[in-house]
Amino acid sequence: xxxxxxPTGLAVYVHWPFCVSKCPYCDxxxxxxxxxxxxxxxxAYDRAIDAAADRTPGRTVTSIFFGGGTPSLMDPxxxxxxxxRIAARWAVAKDVEVTLEANxxxxxxxxxxxxxxxxxxxxxxxxxxxxxxxxxxxxRRHDAGxxxxxxxxxxxxxxxxxxxxIYARPGHTVAAWRAELGRALALAGDHLSVYQxxxxxxxxxxxxxxxxxxxxxxxxxxxxxxxxxxxxxxxAGMPAYEISNHARPGGESRHNLAYWRYGDYAxxxxxxxxxLSAGGGKVATRQKKAPEAWLAAVAATGDGMExxxxxxxxxxxxxxLMMGLRLAEGVPLARIVEETGRPLDDWIxxxxxxxxxxxxxxxxxxxxxxxxxxxxxRLNAVLSALxxxxxx
Numbered sequence: 001x002x003x004x005x006x007p008t009g010l011a012v013y014v015h016w017p018f019c020v021s022k023c024p025y026c027d028x029x030x031x032x033x034x035x036x037x038x039x040x041x042x043x044a045y046d047r048a049i050d051a052a053a054d055r056t057p058g059r060t061v062t063s064i065f066f067g068g069g070t071p072s073l074m075d076p077x078x079x080x081x082x083x084x085r086i087a088a089r090w091a092v093a094k095d096v097e098v099t100l101e102a103n104x105x106x107x108x109x110x111x112x113x114x115x116x117x118x119x120x121x122x123x124x125x126x127x128x129x130x131x132x133x134x135x136x137x138x139x140r141r142h143d144a145g146x147x148x149x150x151x152x153x154x155x156x157x158x159x160x161x162x163x164x165x166i167y168a169r170p171g172h173t174v175a176a177w178r179a180e181l182g183r184a185l186a187l188a189g190d191h192l193s194v195y196q197x198x199x200x201x202x203x204x205x206x207x208x209x210x211x212x213x214x215x216x217x218x219x220x221x222x223x224x225x226x227x228x229x230x231x232x233x234x235x236a237g238m239p240a241y242e243i244s245n246h247a248r249p250g251g252e253s254r255h256n257l258a259y260w261r262y263g264d265y266a267x268x269x270x271x272x273x274x275x276l277s278a279g280g281g282k283v284a285t286r287q288k289k290a291p292e293a294w295l296a297a298v299a300a301t302g303d304g305m306e307x308x309x310x311x312x313x314x315x316x317x318x319x320x321l322m323m324g325l326r327l328a329e330g331v332p333l334a335r336i337v338e339e340t341g342r343p344l345d346d347w348i349x350x351x352x353x354x355x356x357x358x359x360x361x362x363x364x365x366x367x368x369x370x371x372x373x374x375x376x377x378r379l380n381a382v383l384s385a386l387x388x389x390x391x392x
Contacts, residue, residue, distance in 0.1 A: 006080075007277070010090065011258035012052075014045065016071040017291045020105075021141060033291075042078050044298040045268065046085045048287075050265045051303040053089035056276060059264075061090045063255035066120075072102035076114025083119045091222055098231030099124055104142045104150035112157045123154050123254075124193070125163040130183050130320040131176075134169055139204070140289045151187045152372040160251070162191035167229065168222045169197055171216055177225050181232045188238065190251025194229050195244045196222065226377065243326050243376050260327050262320045262339065269296040270304070274310075275319075282316055282339075284309045312338040317347055318387055321369075325379060330370030344369065348386060356385060 003120035018033055028149065064086060065253035066079065079100065082180070086092065099122040100115055102108055127147045129135050135143060142150075147163075154161040165184060165197060167177055185194065197216065199209045208214035217225065228238060238246040242260060246255065258265055267274040269295075287304045290296040296305040317340050336344050344353075353369070356362035361375035361382050377383045 005367050008058060008060050008242040009062045009093075009258075009263065010052050010056055010340070011063045011255050011263060011265035012061055012086060012090075013265055013274075014064065014066050014071075014253075014266045015267065015270075015272045015287075016068040016074055017068060017270045018073055019068065019070045020073070020103075020129075022140070025038065029082060035295075036073075038075050038078050040295065042081045044295050044304070045078075045082050045301045048268045048304050049082070049085045050266055051087055051305070052124075052274075056090070056264075056266060059090055061086060061092045061096060063258060064099070065224060065255040066100040068101055070108070071100050071182055072108035072111060072115075076111055076118050078114055079120065080118035099253065099255055102150070105239050109146075109150040109153050111317050112153055116157050121158060122160040122162070123158050124253075125150055125161065127163040128166045129169070130165075132178050134172075137170060138166065148187070154187065155187075160191070161189045161255065162193060162253070162321075163188070164193045164195065166197050170217075172217055172225065174221070174224050174228050178228055181229065185232070185236050186236075189243070191245070191247045191253060192233065192238055193245050194233070196226065223377075230373065239328070240376075241328050243379065257327075260323045262323050262335070272304075282311045284311055313342070314347075316340055321386065322383055325371040325383065326370070326376065328370070328376075330368045332368045333347050333366070337358070352386065352388075356382060362386070 006216075008108060018036055021032060029312050064083065065081075066074070070139050071079075083098065098120050101124045101128050102112075115123070125147070127150075128138055128140055130144050130147060132143050132318055135147075151163060154276045163184075165180070178292070190321075199206050199216070205214055209216075216222075233239065233246045237248055238251075240246050242256070245256065247253075257263075262275070264277050265274055266272075266276065267285060270287060270291045271289040272287040276283050276285060285308050286306045288297050288306045301317045317336065320336065321331060324335070332343055336342075336347070340347070353362060356375070361372055362380065363370045363372055369378060372384055
């Protein structure tokens with residue numbers, strides 16, 4: 001099912017794995033390369049789209065998302081070629097949402113008009129901070145002035161735009177964050193993503209953190225920063241519809257809603273993941289991760305797929321709840337029956353859910369189960385309590 005509940009709908013994710021440099025907090029599948037043969041990548045995307053379309057006949061594409069990496073390093077002609085190939089192989093909804101992630105650097109921003117002409121209608125900018133010292137500390141290559149210029153350009157060129165901010169940075173105070181959020185709201189369109197800085201294994205920040213050279217705000221300050229975020233953005237008409245994502249009514253990312261509502265999506269490009277319904281079941285797909293390995297596999301076989309794994313009903317329940325409880329709307333109980341063939345109480349003892357309700361972490365009625373604001377702040381613990389020993 002898609003976010004709209006259409007069983008024929010499909011979201012398509014296209015991964016561009018390259019960046020100019022690796023950010024010290026990032027654990028995404030991104031790589032730095034001196035030279036990139038975009039002609040070869042265009043040909044590979046075409047063949048990978050063909051393979052994905054062969055696996056999903058009769059579907060209608062409802063959203064397309066170019067992620068990375070830094071997709072704004074792509075030539076607009078490559079973006080146009082990918083969109084053309086998608087349209088040639090699938091039906092495409094008239095109101096399809098096409099999003100491209102971009103960095104605010106002036107070189108990338110100069111390409112915006114080309115992306116718009118190619119068919120991109122929504123841009124998501126990795127601003128991360130509106131303070132030069134903070135940007136330097138985060139290893140970003142742009143400064144606040146470039147970020148502001150890119151946001152102004154995006155607002156002129158694209159019908160919809162969003163940007164990301166990171167809070168709970170080293171030395172971050174609630175007063176400074178409130179001021180920064182105020183500036184952000186003056187620049188925001190219909191969507192804003194606000195993430196707490198976390199330390200991811202294998203990153204430069206993890207090394208610095210482990211040896212004590214990077215110190216994050218304490219838990220009380222982190223909590224106060226989160227609460228300030230919710231207060232200010234809700235008051236501005238941009239409440240959280242997901243743990244880290246805020247939008248005005250109708251401004252939600254439809255592509256990301258397809259993930260969180262456990263809809264079907266095809267992942268194309270290095271490391272791209274997918275979830276596809278087929279034959280009454282669902283499979284998890286994963287593309288080869290290393291860019292060169294993916295490119296070679298597509299050249300040799302016409303497909304960059306690493307594995308396709310059937311998901312049993314218990315796995316589907318877990319994924320549905322893990323994704324859906326991130327949302328303020330929660331999970332409709334009917335979706336659990338639709339996805340697993342059994343109601344929630346057949347999977348999870350009612351008393352287990354009731355304990356979470358009494359603790360103020362979950363709400364449940366006859367229609368849906370929802371994690372409260374307190375529950376979404378502690379979602380891993382809530383999910384562990386909910387799913388701990390669910391029957392298979």
